[in-house]
Amino acid sequence: MEKGPLGRRRGRGARERILSASQQLFRDQGINRTGMDQLCAVAQVSKRTAYQHFTSKDELVAEYLRRFDPDVMPGVFDRTDLTPRERLLAAFEIPASTPLCPYLAAAVELHDPQHPASQYARDYKTTIAARLTETAREAGATNPEQLGEQLALLIDGASARTRVLNSESFPTAAAIAAVLIDNAIPASSPRQPSDDRGTTGSAPVPVGGQ
Amino acid sequence: MEKGPLGRRRGRGARERILSASQQLFRDQGINRTGMDQLCAVAQVSKRTAYQHFTSKDELVAEYLRRFDPDVMPGVFDRTDLTPRERLLAAFEIPASTPLCPYLAAAVELHDPQHPASQYARDYKTTIAARLTETAREAGATNPEQLGEQLALLIDGASARTRVLNSESFPTAAAIAAVLIDNAIPASSPRQPSDDRGTTGSAPVPVGGQ
DNA sequence: ACCGTTCGGTACAGACCGGTCTACATAGCT
DNA sequence: AGCTATGTAGACCGGTCTGTACCGAACGGT
Structure with missing residues (x-):
């Protein structure tokens, strides 16, 4: 200055x-x-x-995506004040700010699976799924890998729909997540607050969006 | 020549x-x-x-998207040989061929919510959700709108993940859909095609239409 | 058979993009 | 101070993109 x-x-x-x-x-x-x-x-x-x-714009794009890795999903998986189950649900609360997962956007825009940025996008998606799986295991899910993959899919679906429509889709995804989590965790496992959500039809959108 | x-x-x-x-x-x-x-x-x-x-490429793109409307999700909603529940699940079986929902791809590539093509993308997404909702109602879901929106989100999530990762994500989405459907339909709901479907709501589409 | 209309083929205009290069200014080291 | 390394500013190059202009050939009505 x-x-x-x-x-x-x-x-x-x-x-x-x-x-x-x-x-x-x-x-x-x-x-x-x-x-x-x-x-x-x-x-x-x-x-x-x-x-x-x-050396090129492509390399800049790749680095731009790589940089996101440590920052995204900030702290959700490290919040020890939440039960594992609550951490899983918290992953659906944040995303009003992010317009669209930049990895998905880049993969679509670049349109080349061989592009180095596309590789980073895959790595990132895998990392997120792995963290969800890990948290699902802590929560006592009978099949953590499956639950982690399912929740990752929900996040991507909400992200994509938020982009195309303008409506906020993460509350819907959170409602589904609650159902899946409850179905995947044996009733005995965790200590969790009062909830009867999702076990049957109505499923009143437990996580209020933004 | x-x-x-x-x-x-x-x-x-x-x-x-x-x-x-x-x-x-x-x-x-x-x-x-x-x-x-x-x-x-x-x-x-x-x-x-x-x-x-x-008159312009933009107009061509818009028309290209508009044209998809009648063709997509071909026949799934008209298959009278399936129960409504089976029709809902069938929506997750086809799409190995489609690389990525062209509407999502266009919305990302054009990157302008004001582009006429983006409007068609929104219309299409809304239409799909509406058809899912209608079928959910036939299946006897207690909250058809919610179930339809949830299934639409699953389809988009599977489509997006299939694009970024190379793995096929629709089976995962179908598994989630099965859970949601079973949770959303009261136990008394029909499982046979000949039964009266839509105990709670309207029951159009009798067997043998088309 | 004639003639106007329409279409194919293509050269071209104008804009923009990625990437390079030259000319100049500054900071730090000796 | 002087030298060198580094950074700035911006012209410039080749290529590609959307969109237009022009010419000649084929068709259709009469």
Whole structure:
């Protein structure tokens, strides 16, 4: 900040600024509709510097996706104040902010399963399913792998529907999740608050969306 | 030149050929990666003719999506040889062929909720959910709207996951659907086609229609 | 058989994109 | 101070995209 309005930012944070601008622009405009010129302008970085840090736009996209890994699903799986069952349900509460899973968006936009970014997308999906499986095991599910995969599918379904329709679909997904969890956990296993939800038809949307 | 197998097709089917080529190319390559030149070549139509039938590519994309409406989910809801419950489950059996719901793909690729094609995507999703709801009502679900919305979400989730991962996710979705259906239909509900379906609601679609 | 209309083929215009390169300015080291 | 490394600003290149213009050939009504 030793210069004018957009004065020389002088390197140090160049890479971070580029990735930060990527997150914003790719999310708001999509990958294909965001040009490198605009991206560099927002990041306040010259194209030369950009191509010094990333040899191509594809590589930038891949790194942009890789960066998400540690951040997403923040803390949900680490909240020790919740029972495992509550943690599983909490995974459906957050997502009003995220417009669409960037991994799904990237996989569709790039349209090339061989693209390195597509590989990261697969890795991420697998990681999420694994964490759900792990939590399902803690919750005492008889078949944790199955429950984890099922919940992962629900998250993706809600994400996709939220994108196409404008309505919020995560409450619906949460209702399904509650049913699945209750069916997958033997009645004896956990200590859980009062709930009769989902065992029969009505299933009154337990998790209030946003 | 009046030559080859197709030679001058002279207009009549021009519009249909364009839409047919659109379906193939947009599905295989995506919308953004399919240029009008290639599309016209496949359709054996000159660009002039193409732009005579569709004033812009956007309009072509919108029409391409609109055309899907009657065709998708072919026959599943009309199979009178199945019980309503079986029809609901049958919606999860087919789709190994379809790479990704074209509506979701278009919504992601176009990335503009105001695009006319996005509107058609919403209409389609709503239609599918409505048909599922109708069938759920026939099956005797206590809350057909909820069950229909839930099943629609499962279909989208399976479609999305199939696209990102390569694994087939529809069996997982079908397993969830079976649980939801059984939980949503009172124990007294019918299991045989000859029984009276729809004990609670309307019972249209008698056996033998179509 | 004639003539207007329509369509195929294609060259072209204008815009944009990814990526490279040159010219210049600054920071830090010696 | 001077030198070097690094970064900025932006022109520039080749390619591709959507969309248009033009010309000639084929068709259809009369």
